[in-house]
Amino acid sequence: MSGMYLNIEEIRKDFPILKQEVYGKPLVYLDNAATTQKPLPVIRKIEEVYSTINANIHRGVHRLSQLATESHEEARKTVQEYINAASSNEIIFTRGATESINLIASSFCKSQCRPGDEIILTTMEHHANIVPWQLQEDNTGIKIQVVPVTEKGEIHLEDIEELISSKTRLISLTHISNVLGTINPVSDVIKLAHNYNIPVLLDAAQSVQHIPIDVQSLNCDFLAFSSHKMYGPTGIGILYGKEQWLEKLPPYQGGGEMIAHVSFQKTTFNELPFKFEAGTPDYVGSTALAEAIHYINNIGLSSINQYEKHLLDYATRKLSLIDGMQIIGTSEHKSSVISFLVGGIHPYDMGMLLDRLGIAVRTGHHCAQPLMEVFGIEGTLRASFAFYNTEEEIDILVAGIEKVAKMLS
């Protein structure tokens, strides 16, 4: 048992998919930054909702609708507590981190920006935190400014400060890079931005499952994340926004639920959080996400963080011993994500052959092409660890890489 801090053997029993074999080999799932596997309580919760209380929520007077509504709103409170938001009005259910960022890009630029105003991003952003702003360059005439990334894969506060001008309206950056694993100094970035009265959006898609987040002490203005990367179901995510900001921003989509009254003369909008939740919400997804949060809380996020850090250190040490190993992203402040290249081997070839050994890693540009360009590469292999991974699995990865490297050289 390689879990120094957690009972990994017991934990793994909760994840049925991990018992599988692929190509006759035990599955070694190391693609957790792309999506995490689901524990039985989450899987069972989905079945339970559909089997017992399924009914469209909010508008129903009947019993099932009331129960489903309660379950959905209880889930909102669970999310609120998880990130310590001041009010459940600040928790908006979306389809995921991507939609959360699109919502802010659209509503914020439309209402708060004039042509020529600037939004600051970093070079290490996922495309989900680049392209929505580029769409706004066309729609509202904003300009994007980009913070450079160092060779180690870090950003410097001085570089951000240099880009801040009287035209800067918002800074949007990732908390943890999905490629480099770098944990950005977001608290310092937020303090710096607030000195200039500039709000900050944090892309927490890669952090909310690894490190405790307290939006009130961080003091971020917006925060976006996805359920499926935190052991919850796909297709649902969260936008957190400070209430005073969300009150100010216009709706993102129109439809049922988000209105107070509709007439062809004048339509008025519902209050928060419903103003941003047009259409039937994913009340099954929200309930199952809450179950995932309970699951994380039962293990304890600080124990998870400690154990994953141990896995990161172990993997970094072992991988570094491989001939021709190049790790991309060498910050001292890293989460359990390792991007790497081996000799001149194309990541896709290595990834395909590792797959044949039952090892699931991701290959490619990881939706971060501007970052790839900075490093002068087309892509990498990426191993990303969750609390159910083990040292033994890292040993299998290392042996697999060595075997494949020998075959291909």
Ligand code: PMP
């Ligand atoms: N931001 C980051 C840093 C990510 O890693 C991802 C997912 N790879 C996203 C945003 C987008 O998340 P989703 O596809 O779940 O909306």
